[in-house]
Amino acid sequence: MRRLSKKNRQNLVLTAIALCAAIAIAVVSFVTFVTGEKLFLDEIRTRAQATLAVQAATLDRHLDKFRLLPPLLAQRPDVQAMIALRDPVGGERVAAIVAAMSGAREVVFLDALGRPLSSSAWAGRNLSPQPLPAFPAAFAEAMEGRLGRELLPGDAASTASYVFASAVRTNGIEVGVVAVRVDLASVEQAWALSKDPLVATNEAGEIIVTNRPEWRGRRLVDITARQPRGRVPPTPEISFQRSPRSGFSLIRLDDGRETLNALHLSQPLTVLGWSVGTFFDTTLAHSQAEKATIIALLACLLISGVGWVALERRRATLRRMRDDRAAALRLERRVRERTLDLSEANRQLAREVEEREAAEVELRRAQAELVQAAKLATLGRMSAALSHEFNQPLAAIRSNAENAQILLSRDMGAKAEGNLAKIIAMVERMAEISRTLKGFTRxxxxxxxxxxxxxxxxxxxxxxxxxxxxxxxxxxxxxxxxxxxxxxxxxxxxxxxxxxxxxxxxxxxxxxxxxxxxxxxxxxxxxxxxxxxxxxxxxxxxxxxxxxxxxxxxxxxxxxxxxxxxxxxxxxxxxxxxxxxxxxxxxxxxxxxxxxxxxxxxxxxx
CATH class of the missing domain: 3.30.565.10 (Histidine kinase-like ATPase, C-terminal domain)
Structure with a gap:
């Protein structure tokens, strides 16, 4: 068998090392992407859960504060008398006051047949009664002795509202119904602060409340099971496909105008039979995971490069040292120049601070002088009256003193004491005025x-x-x-x-x-x-x-x-x-x- 030359063996070893490094880099990049995406999605889910809890509580509190209003109104004697006597004027006045004080969109009084007697919407109008939205379900529940509830859906041009209703009883007989209509626009205004979509849907998936007005009244439709993955056909509804991954509810949402890759979370509102959901954009998480992967890839390449540089180090050591010395000299020169610039900037800033502090001290002194001058001017305007306030007691003191002197010379001490008491009272009055003036001018x-x-x-x-x-x-x-x-x-x-x-x-x-x-x-x-x-x-x-x-x-x-x-x-x-x-x-x-x-x-x- 033919033996490989030393150079070929070295090339084969380098090729094997390069192949192993490439495989290691690929594995590290894949693990980094998967781990980084999971970490970023965890962070997004935490933020989404906090946002969802707050906004769901906002909706629940908004409706809950009106829940007991119809039963309380139904127990008021004036409301019972108004419905029994069919007094529309009194009813309009009471309805308008209650609506204004509670913040309800409308308060309506109906008779036992469901015909409106009066409404806060009619108050102050010399017109025939305005048409009212029908809420038969809430009316029927109220007449059955329960708290009536009914949603009045909205659309892209108008917000939805919610109706609470309670029966009015006289002598145990239902004579009418009090209904309070609550506007959900304030909830949407609060939700508008969130840049990510927020929706409240009923059991049919219809969107009731949302911070996207164009979504209001549309339905959320899950097309995951009936469409091939990756294809989202345009429909009048807002369609979405689920893409579960490692415990995350990831979806691809399409509202006909744009497509959104999002993390979907929802929270049920059991009493209402609604569900509040949010869709947090995951583009940033994917982008951050890609950046982390790129950083890991660069780190691996850097380590590989360091290994390669180590093989070439002996040949390049002297040249690198020479280059490093030159670079160090340039850097030292630049540091000295920047240090001088920063020192000069600091001195200039210190001068500006001193000038501003001196100006502030002068401004405060001038303000104090202006306040003192205003006080002295006020006293100047009152000087004539204060002079009279002092001169009159002085004349009285002199007169009483002369009388006391005469009385004492005639051995009429008791009467003289009365004059002296008057003198003491007038002196105390003048002293009180003097103390007040002294304190005011200080x-x-x-x-x-x-x-x-x-x-x-x-x-x-x-x-x-x-x-x-x-x-x-x-x-x-x-x-x-x-x-x-x-x-x-x-x-x-x-x-x-x-x-x-x-x-x-x-x-x-x-x-x-x-x-x-x-x-x-x-x-x-x-x-x-x-x-x-x-x-x-x-x-x-x-x-x-x-x-x-x-x-x-x-x-x-x-x-x-x-x-x-x-x-x-x-x-x-x-x-x-x-x-x-x-x-x-x-x-x-x-x-x-x-x-x-x-x-x-x-x-x-x-």
Missing amino acids: RAGTETKPVRLNSVIDEALMLLSPRIKRSEIEIVIERPAGDPVALAGHIRLEQVVLNLLSNALDAVGDRADGIVRLSLAETDEHAVIEVADNGPGVPQDAIANIFDPFFTTKEVGEGLGLGLSIAYKIVHDFDGTLTVSAAPEGGALFTVRLPRCDTASRAAAE
Whole structure:
């Protein structure tokens, strides 16, 4: 037998190694694709299950909140009397109120023969009764003493609705039926947030609710058993073929316009006899599995290449080392250049940050100065009235002191004590006004803490009391039973209330019937202050700009247009809101909503 040469043996060994490597690469690629596809499909199934559970619960909750409404309405005496007396006007009013408050699409009252007596759809119309959709199944079940249920199917142009019905009994006799029609459009709107198809089908496979409007009213048809694999003929229905693989329900869906390879999951709604299903596109899973296979293939090729390179390494070592040194030098040079660029960019960024921080500090300082100037301007406008508020007690103090001196000289100590008591009371009044003025003019900090709104209102009213006394304006104060506490700043909030009250007094002017109403209230999350007047109000075209700096509706010279702007900024700093609307009295209503303080922090409130 002829022996192979050394070169031929080497070539044969290399050929065998190459063949084994090719087989190994093929096996690894196949295993990687199958495993990767299963992992990605598992991830898609997990997301699909979560989405399906949420959306099925959305549909179930939406219908369940209307389920008990017909039985409750049927037990109301006014509804029983309305049906017994066949009062369509009263029935329309009750139906309209119930529909508006519950969110139902329509509330209908029918007599014992199924003829509609009144409906929320007729309310407020001077027309003959409008035609109503028939729901004989729900009516018949209700007359049998059960809760009537019936689906009113939709189509591509209109959404489906669901009817609940309950019998109305008088003296144990069914005299009529209350039916509540629930619109399923809100469920479809919620489902529209999902990019993958969602459907609710009945036992016949008809699509009732879906986030694909063009599918509504069509049927899902499984053609797996009657068509060859891979062929999906166009039909009016939405056809699909099943392709089960490793425990996954994979289908090929065709709606006549497009074909979708999807993972199908469904969840039954037993009470309704429906099934909610979702179709998650598996294209991404296949794509990711292909990418993983390509990566594995490249890794195998890389390993094979490394083996080949190892055989050629001895010859190429010196050249590679030389090339590596050159590449290292180039890389080091590029790193130095990039380091210099990054250092310069960092320095420039640091300068910009310092400039922005300095600008922010200057802006805050300017805002604080503007707030302080507004407070001093407010005090300036009240100076004449405050001067009278101080001068009148001073004159009375002097008069009482002179009288006390005379009484003491005549040994009339008891009467002198009365004069001295009056002097002490007037001095305390002046001291209280002085303390309030001192606190108001002090520069306010920026922190927020619990503040008692009654205290803020009382101090603001004290500062405005001279002006209120001179005018004929009626001030109405509405306080809740408790003492509302909000997270704010005492002095800054007092300035907001003072600005709003001053604007309300300016709006009312010298009207003999002028009224300014100040109200306090609390909700679960907010403490609310409302200031309303019966002045001319805010023009509709000025509402959008009412809180802009230097915007004012007053005459020239009567204001700078900064009061509301400053108040808006202060309330915004408290994480609150300041809004304007029309007041019931006919003027303007300004509403301040502030974060409500929790119970644990109320004891530390100012």
